[in-house]
Amino acid sequence: MKLYGSSNSGNCLKPRWVAERLGLPFEWIEIDTFAGQTRTPDFLALNPAGQVPVAMLSDGRLLAQSNAIMLHLAEGSDLIPRDAYERAKMFEWLFWEQYSHEPAIAVRIARLHFMKTPEDQLDPNLLTKGHAALARLELQLTTTQYLVGKALTLADIALYAYTRNAPKGGFDLGPYPSVKAWVSRIARELRDADILGA
Ligand SMILES: N[C@@H](CCC(=O)N[C@@H](CS)C(=O)NCC(=O)O)C(=O)O
Structure with a gap:
């Protein structure tokens, strides 16, 4: 999995913390939001909303929105209550x-x-x-x-x-x-x- 994010952004750290806690392997790709790197054609192909975080799953599928990414990564773990x-x-x-x-x-x-x-x-x-x-x-x-x-x-x-x-x-x-x-x-x-x- 690749995680595109800015280390300055809480939204981006959320899925990173989940992956680290659950021992999920990932590659972190630093995106400088203040330098306009979320507005390049290459980045907009990953997320047309022009925002980090973005996860590229191991099969190439893409997922944006910090809380959606966390939910996907944490599926079946104790970070999501069963009740x-x-x-x-x-x-x-x-x-x-x-x-x-x-x-x-x-x-x-x-x-x-x-x-x-x-x-x-x-x-x-x-x-x-x-x-x-x-x-x-x-x-x-x-x-x-x-x-x-x-x-x-x-x-x-x-x-x-x-x-x-x-x-x-x-x-x-x-x-x-x-x-x-x-x-x-x-x-x-x-x-x-x-x-x-x-
Ligand atoms: N609701 C989104 C918010 C994402 C967001 O606001 N990302 C900011 C960084 S925290 C961003 O990419 N800003 C750069 C831009 O809008 O160009 C989420 O939770 O992922």
Whole structure:
């Protein structure tokens, strides 16, 4: 399998972490999104949406969208609950992540940290929406160690991807102690050297 992605992108790290955790062999192909490498004819042939991550499976079939790739790679593993209700709860978090978390938190990280856009040029709603998402996570994580059930699932991996870097997007995690503890826990589970400082 080939994984086309940017190491700076939480969306791209999601399927990479799943492949690493499950011991699935893959080749990582670094794509520089800021240099326009998602807009070349060769890349658009892989994903007409012009976005990473993209997986090219061992038989050549292509798959885009971080959460779809994770679901495919993790099929049959303990990262997807077998219980139907818990599995649906995992999907609840995955859909919420793409609509209510990533569009605020990932966008602020990209603009402030990577593109060096001045704060006053950003939509102020992003900060409000991002804090609402962090408060929603805090509400869950004050009562449970993981987002669904009693072990790591794709829900934790999806939400961890950008929450771990929320401070780079100007989100102080001080008011969210359970989120901070969960970030440390998931970092250890995924052996995420960027956060563990290894
Ligand atoms: N919903 C998509 C979002 C993918 C996405 O936004 N990818 C960004 C990097 S995080 C990208 O490829 N940006 C480059 C571009 O749009 O040209 C997913 O979860 O995979």
